[in-house]
Amino acid sequence: MKLSRRDFLKMGGGIGVGIALGGGFWKWGQPPPSSKLLPPGIEKWVPTVCGQCLGGCGILVRMIDGWATNIIGNPLHPINRGALCPKGIAALQGLYDPDRIRSPLKRIGKRGEGRWQPISWKEAIQEISNQLRELRENGEPHKLVVLGGRYRGLMRLLWERFLEVYGSPNYIDNQFRWDGIPMEGLFLTQGIHTLFTFDFENVKYLLSFSAPLLDSYWFPIHALKAFGQFRRGRTGQRGRLVQIEPRLSITGMKADEWIPIQPGTEGILALGIAHMIIKEGLYDKEFVLKNTFGFENWVDSKEQTHIGFHDFVLSEFPPQRVSSKTGIPIDTIIRLSREFATNQPSLAIGYRDRPFHQMAVWALNGLVGAIDRRGGILIPKSIPFQPFPSPSKDRAARKGLERKRIDEVRESPFGIDQPYLFAKNSISGIPYRPKILFLYYSNPFFSNPCPEFFQRAFDQIPFIVSFSPYMDDTTQYVDLILPDHTPLERWQDDPLFLNNGFPVLGIRQPVTPPIHQTRATGDVLIDLARSLGGEIEKAFPWKDFKEVLLYGLKGIYESRRGDVFGLEYDEAWIRMLQRGGWWDPSYKSFEEFWELLLEKGGWWDPIYEFGERERIYKTPSKKFEFYSQGIKGVLLSSKGEEDSSFLPHWEESVPKEEEKYPFILNIFKTMALDGRNANQPWLQGILGPHLFEKWATWVEINPITASKYDISDGDWVWVESPHGKIKVKARLYQGAMPHVVNIPFGNGHRTGGRWSKKIGENPYRLLGLELDSLTGQPIHGNTRVKIYKA
Amino acid sequence: MHRWGMVIDLDKCTACQTCVVACLAENNIALIGPEESAKGRTIHWIELVPYIQGEYPHVKVRLIPRPCMHCDHPPCTKVCPVYATYLNEEGIVAQINYRCIGCRYCTTACPYTVKYFNWYEPRWPDEMRGALNRDVSIRTKGVVEKCTFCHHRLLKAREKAKAEGRDLLPEDYVPACVEACPSGAMYFGDLNDPFSTVSQLSRERRAFRLMEDLGTEPKVYYLSEGM
Amino acid sequence: MRLFLIGLVIGVILVFIFINFGLTSRLNQPLLFNHKIHKEAGVECIQCHPFFKEQRFSGMPNVTICIECHKDPVTQNPEEEKIREFYKKGKVFRWNRIYEQPDHVFFSHRRHVVLAKMDCKDCHGPIEESEKPLTKAWVKMTMKWCMECHTKKKASNDCLVCHI
Structure with missing residues (x-):
């Protein structure tokens, strides 16, 4: 057979098509390479402390072949006992974020x-x-x-x-946040600058003044874990939660009652409730007599008479006035005061409002004696670092x-x-x-x-x-970046305490060697x-930070207090021994102590001593102060002698340009994002479950208001304040007050990785620079905005 | 024979969504970005479903964590033409992803909308590949997936118990969502065992199931809020 | 046209030859391992595949395991010298896998070996007789093959038993 050129070409064409077809079929039969798992390996669970927020949860990281593949709560760690919040699990995505900074x-x-x-x-x-x-x-x-x-x-x-x-001298602590710990209230009444806890688990009636308990609590797991116990952990007693807040938040949804309130007026409501409690004589008279200062009128060393909380509140905050400022009906105020005073133990909790508003909420706790008791405000002992x-x-x-x-x-x-x-x-x-x-x-x-x-x-x-x-x-915007490890890659100590005041020290250890050159x-x-x-x-x-840590831990070892983490029933045993003057830890030497710390996750001292007055009251009177003498010493020069300046009182922020900017702006935080963690897709996917909102910033508007402005659900709108404007998605929400619009904080990074850059908008850009004269920090809820379709 | 079921106490639930994220991490659920999310194409085997009732100021919002109900009479399995989804002997509604042809009949049939279609090829950046859970297979584009009650954990737990020569204990097998729940609102166990926590709670006064009138007989029980 | 078709057939055959060649060439192992000699020397399977009684996987031996016995020469085989070379250079063996389940199959060695008391050779054949590394699997592990055995041994054939 003779092959002509033509035949040869034909055959060549056939071979070509054959190869293409065959190759195509073969390729088609192969699974896509990206979706292949790595082979299984030996798993190891490494205990460390989560660093996604300040909750201090003990975690176990599941390591396989050097990869962190999952995170669960450390069941031995007393703060979370195996539980976690969503942020904790998403730490995996923080560790393996492909857009991390990889070198200086x-x-x-x-x-x-x-x-x-x-x-x-x-x-x-x-x-x-x-x-x-x-x-x-x-x-x-x-x-x-x-x-x-x-x-x-x-x-x-x-x-x-x-x-x-x-x-x-310039270490500037920049961690103020409105949803943070109301520390000024504590300082004004108890003279303490350090942290404190609320013993939620033992509270029967919880009155929350816009506290973000289940939304963005400062130590999320403390509130989340306590909530289950508060509701159903005690036989025959179910805790009752009343949420007073301008927006129906998650806390409000889970509460037994949501009471909408004019933003920024929580303080005057607290004083109105105090008024009714005092008027009806429902306060804890024994506690007030023995442990408080400034309740009745008093005479100072110069024989000058000062007005006490009792008379001040009775004359200044009658329910009519409070009702007109807060928008809450008088009978609700009366009912709340009776419920709060009679359902003992009860507790009032606020947010980091202006100092004297915080003090007003604190005064309610003083009235019912919720200081240093089960179901009250506790002051934990510090951790004895060397x-x-x-x-x-x-x-x-x-x-x-x-x-x-x-x-x-x-x-x-x-x-x-x-x-x-x-x-x-x-x-x-x-x-x-x-x-x-x-x-x-x-x-x-x-x-x-x-x-x-x-x-x-x-x-x-x-x-x-x-x-x-x-x-x-x-x-x-900086000149030089020296990237830190993420928390899962470094040594660190994490001193904290439980809701019941037991001091806890978690040890953060690297679960993996640094992934990048950090x-x-x-x-x-x-x-x-x-x-x-x-x-x-x-x-x-010291050679490195680990040595610093070991140095500090010596103090704990030598303090002869507490023990490394153990099972829950160990707690009672340790307590009993310590009370009896025995101290019998599970370690004999410092090396053993260190090894056990790494294995179990940390150390704790399961003891809270009630009635140590020097620790609880650090005020000049050594009592709970309704009239803050502590602040008086500092403030005299600027504020004058006016008695009302040192009693819990209300500082009204005057609304500006109400006609031009008809809405009050209320910025809230979500469980998922509190300023950090926007680089984690899992958290971006759970932002606003009540509206199915993910990966976005939205503005919640009351439906009736929205119809007045011809805004429909899902429209893009501009929210404009005197300081700036942002374009966000309008969502109609029945939990929004008619004249208040709510925007979540957390998204709107102008730069960052693929999952955070240019997602949503930052509502903080709408705020001006109105600072509280006492704290020097911005004032919550006094910015007004207008809204129009984009 | 076990009959696995779940109880969620809405009075203890804080709507924190730890269960949601724990599930995403455990089951290698695809990352869905902002544009795709906006089209409603996210995948969450367990998700908080809002029920908003009333008008301001008399509003009641309920956020209900909703996994697959693992119905005893599942509407989804009846429509599957290829036996990719079926009810197994232990009451788990299985979804065999490699068998699925992506017809999406089941996603339509499920009254609880727990079935999710993979609109995209699941992809992870190379930096994250090793962090996937090696016990759970990765799905492909065009198949339906859903909650399995972390069935892979049952396989491992049962194997472990058997190797140790003992019976399966209730604490051996717990899905990731139940394990992570911070307020202890979720319970899991054998509904056939009259003394198990889930079976006792499922008979409590507060217990109800979603859309009971449909006759699907879900095995996820809820305990209502309030007294 | 006939010639075109002939060409087509040749093309398809060529592709499969290439693919086959590609697959077999990938099965070059870093070491010409001899199972038989080891077995005869009294080495048990578990010494080199340490995990099949405790884990899903059996574990492939690496230099650190080999070197335990081969620190000093045992034979004159040049292959043995390779172990020490690898060890010295701090390299690891990259064995090419012959038996591998796809992602959607949950296979557990422990379940089969410890709980069902099966022998290695039930699935891997007379591997202990082999003198050279395998180039292809003793049996093609199809779903049918698995299920037939499950039926025979009265093990469950519920999809969820293997598919996750």
């Missing part, structure tokens, strides 16, 4: 432009220590500022120690420390740091302008109301360093000290 980065473009050059750790540390050395040589060490956010434990002491030996030896300081450091703090916090009555004053003074340059700024766990361009203000301040600071493991709004900021700080030399180096005799 140096800015090469303009600030905020987002052009970076990866550099080595050696270069990065060199660069910072050069800058730090230069600042000290110029005699300006006080111009180093550290802006620190929400975290806990020895790391804070390490930062303060670094600044002390370096010579700067204190660092006091460092010796060189001349430069001593001189620097003599300088005024940039936020003038020593003049602030509550002693809370004032990040806004820091920003303001950085802009004005009075008393001075910072030269180097470190950002640790802080993202003011996103999570502080009125973020633009911070941007203006940062423009004045020549060198800014961020330690964030993720690119965030503020980190985008370093724990504690280790970096020690390296920086070493490279600066002299007294600074001597103040940091």
Whole structure:
């Protein structure tokens, strides 16, 4: 057979088609490569402490072949006993976020432009220590500022120690949040600056003044876990929850009763309830007589008579006045006061409102004696860490420390740091302008109301360093990034306590070696000290942060208190032994103690001692103060002698431009996002279950109001305040008050990874700079907005 | 023979959605981004379903965690042309993803809308691949998936108990959602055992099931809020 | 047209030859392992495949396991020298898998070996007789094959027993 050219081509064509078809079929039969699991391996559960928020839950991470594949609660950890909140599980996505910062980065473009050059750790540390050395040589060490956010434990002491030996008084604590711990109320009545707990589990009647118990509680698991116990954990007794709040939140939905209230008037309602309790004589007369100060009128050492809480409240806050301000009917106020006073143990809880509004809520607890009792406010003992030896300081450091703090916090009555004053003074340059700024766990361009203000301040600071493991709004604007490990990769201590006041110390240990070229900021700080030399180096005799941790733990070992975590029934046993003066821990040496800590997850001291008055009342009168003498000493100069200034009272914020901006803006937080964690798709997918909202920012409007403005469900609208406007999706919600619109906080990052960048809008951009004169922090719920279709 | 069932106490439930995220992590559920979410194509084997009643200010909102009901008379299995979904002997409504042809009859038939269609090829960034649960298979585009009561955990638990020469204990087999629940609102166990917690709770005064009038006989019970 | 069809057939055959070649070439193992010698030397299966009694998987031996016996030369076989080379360089063996279940099958060694008391050779054939690494599986593990055995041994054939 002879093949012509034509035949040859034909055959060649056939072969080609054959190969294509055959190959196609074969390819078609193969599973897609991306959806293949890795082979199974030996699993190992590593105990550590979750770092997604400040709840301090003990977790077990399921490790297979070096990969973290799941997270469950550590059943031995007394804070959560095996339970978790949604954020805890999503820590996996925080660890493996593909858009994490993988090595130190140096800015090469303009600030905020987002052009970076990866550099080595050696270069990065060199660069910072050069800058730090230069600042000290110029005699300006006080111009180093550290802006620190929400975290806990020895790391804070390490930062303060670094600044002390370096010579700067400027550690600025930037963790104020409205849904945070109402600490000013505690200070005004009990004179205490430290943390406290609410013994929810034993409460029968819980009156919540906009407290975000089940939405974004400061330690989520404490409230979530307690709620089950509060409802059905006690035979024959079901806890009753009344939620007073401008918006029907998740807490409101789960409460027995939701009472809508005019935003910002929770304080006056508390005083109205106090009025009725006093008028009807329903308060705990024994507690008030024995343990409180300033209830009745009193005479001071100069024989001057002062008005007491009793007379003040009776004359100033009759139900008629309270009702007209809050919009709550008089009979509801009367009913609440009777229910609150007669269903003992009862407890009132608020949010971080203005200080004297917090005090008003606190006064209710004083009236029913809910202080230092089961089902009341408890003051836990601190954890006996071994204190660092006091460092010796060189001349430069001593001189620097003599300088005024940039936020003038020593003049602030509550002693809370004032990040806004820091920003303001950085802009004005009075008393001075910072030269180097470190950002640790802080993202003011996103999570502080009125973020633009911070941007203006940062423009004045020549060198800014961020330690964030993720690119965030503020980190985008710095000069150098030294990425920290994520919590699952580092050593850390996590001191906290249970709702019932037992101190707990969780140990965070790395479950995996660092995935990228990141370093724990504690280790970096020690390296920086070493490279600066002299007294600074001597103040940091540790190799790394793990050694710092071990050093601190010695104190606990030597305190002869508590034990490592054990089963629940162990608790009673330890308590019994300790009460009897016996202390019988499960370890004999420090090494054994350390090993057990790593195996079980931490240490705790299952004891709460009631009636230690020195611990509970640190006020000048050594009692619960209805009339705050503690604040009086500080405030005299500015506020005058007016008695009402030191009693719980109400400070009205006057509505501005009500015609132009008809709605009050109420910003709320969700369980999933509280400023962090927007890079985790699992959390983005559960934002607003009541409206099926995911991956978005929306505005909740009352349906009747919306129809007046011709807005339908799902329309895009502009929400505009005097300070800015954002475009969000309108959602009609029956749980919105007619003149209040609600926007969730959490999304709206202008930069970040693939899952957080440009998702939704940040409602904090609508807020202005109205600060409370006492705390220096923004005032909640006094911004007005208008809404129109986009 | 076991008959697995779940009880959810709505009075203890805090609507925190830990169950939802625990399920996403346990069962390798596909990541669905913002655009796809906006089309309503997310997958949640357990999800909070809102019931909003009344008008402001007299509003009552209920958020009901809703897994697959594992009905004793499941409407979904009757319409499956390929036996990819069926009721097994222990009362679990199975969904065999590799058998599924993606006709979506079952998603339509289910009155509780617990069946989810994979509109997209499930994909994870390479950085996350190793973090998937190796006990649960990954679905492909075009198949239907749903809650399995974490059946893979039963396989492992039963194997472990048998290897240790003992009976399966109630605490051996718990789905991921029940395990993670912070307020202890979820219970799981054998409804055939008259002394198990779930079976006792299912007979409580507060107990009800969703859409009972349809006659689907769900094995997920709810305990109502309030006294 | 006939020639085109012939070409077509040749093309398809070529593709399958390529694919086959590709598959077999992937089965080159890093070491010419001899099961028989080891068995004769009294090494038990579990010494190198340590997990089949406790886990889903049996575990493939790696350098650290081999080196326990082969730290010093036992034979003159040049293959044996490779172990020490791998060990010295800190490398690991990348065995090509012959038996592998797809993702949607939950297969457990423990369930079969410990609970059902089956022998390795029931599924893996006379592997202990083999002198060279296998190039293909002793049996093609199809669903039918699994189910027939399940029927015979009165094990459950409920889909959920294997499919997750």
